[in-house]
Amino acid sequence: MFFRKNNKEKAAEMSTERSEKQKRGYEELLQGNRDWVKNETEKDPEYFSKLAAGQEPDVLWIGCSDSRVPANEVTNTRPGQVFVHRNIANVCVHSDMNMLSVLDYAVNVLKVKHVIVSGHYGCGGIAAALSNQQFGLIDNWLRHIKDVYRLHSNELDRITDEKLKVNRLVELNVIEQVYNLCKTTIVQNAWREREDLEIHGWVIDLNSGLVKDLQVTAKSSENLGEIFKLDESRVR
Numbered sequence: 001m002f003f004r005k006n007n008k009e010k011a012a013e014m015s016t017e018r019s020e021k022q023k024r025g026y027e028e029l030l031q032g033n034r035d036w037v038k039n040e041t042e043k044d045p046e047y048f049s050k051l052a053a054g055q056e057p058d059v060l061w062i063g064c065s066d067s068r069v070p071a072n073e074v075t076n077t078r079p080g081q082v083f084v085h086r087n088i089a090n091v092c093v094h095s096d097m098n099m100l101s102v103l104d105y106a107v108n109v110l111k112v113k114h115v116i117v118s119g120h121y122g123c124g125g126i127a128a129a130l131s132n133q134q135f136g137l138i139d140n141w142l143r144h145i146k147d148v149y150r151l152h153s154n155e156l157d158r159i160t161d162e163k164l165k166v167n168r169l170v171e172l173n174v175i176e177q178v179y180n181l182c183k184t185t186i187v188q189n190a191w192r193e194r195e196d197l198e199i200h201g202w203v204i205d206l207n208s209g210l211v212k213d214l215q216v217t218a219k220s221s222e223n224l225g226e227i228f229k230l231d232e233s234r235v236r
């Protein structure tokens, strides 16, 4: 006799299939970790004891949370070489304690020599900021990018191709975030003490994998607007 599964049975089967798939996805991560440990240990038996001994990175990477732009892979560097902070659309907000803590630790404790703000073309966060659609809580974060748009609206409004407009805002956003870092007390005080701290702006092109250096490297507070330059002495 032909037996037809009822909806309840079908739903139960689908749910088992889904949970199996989810379990497999999770297990793959743990297996990936074991494979990584095995590969590294085969190449260098001391690898993990050296890694555990401490870090001396020269670089702080401030990039987008997008899963396609991991700092180490993009720069072909190894664990221990790049200190990393990531958020949606690589924004540096001067009241963001998370970003400021990372910056302060990287600049004053690790003494990194390069801070790189790295955006990427086709950034979903930038595209969302250019739209009028509501996405939820993130809309409040994206307001920082709408502010960047407001500063450059004359240039951006002349671009009719939406893709090109997003990509130009990606570049302008990186440049503004580089300036935002330069305006912090952390960077300005560090520049008074040492000459080897540089702030760079990059954009990654995911079509080629290549980085475009936006040539906005800052090495001193020289080019900051007068209002942002801070005196050495603090108010007591």
Ligand SMILES: [Zn+2]
Pocket (backbone or CB within 6 Å): 064, 065, 066, 088, 089, 120, 122, 123, 124, 125, 126
């Ligand atoms: Zn992005």
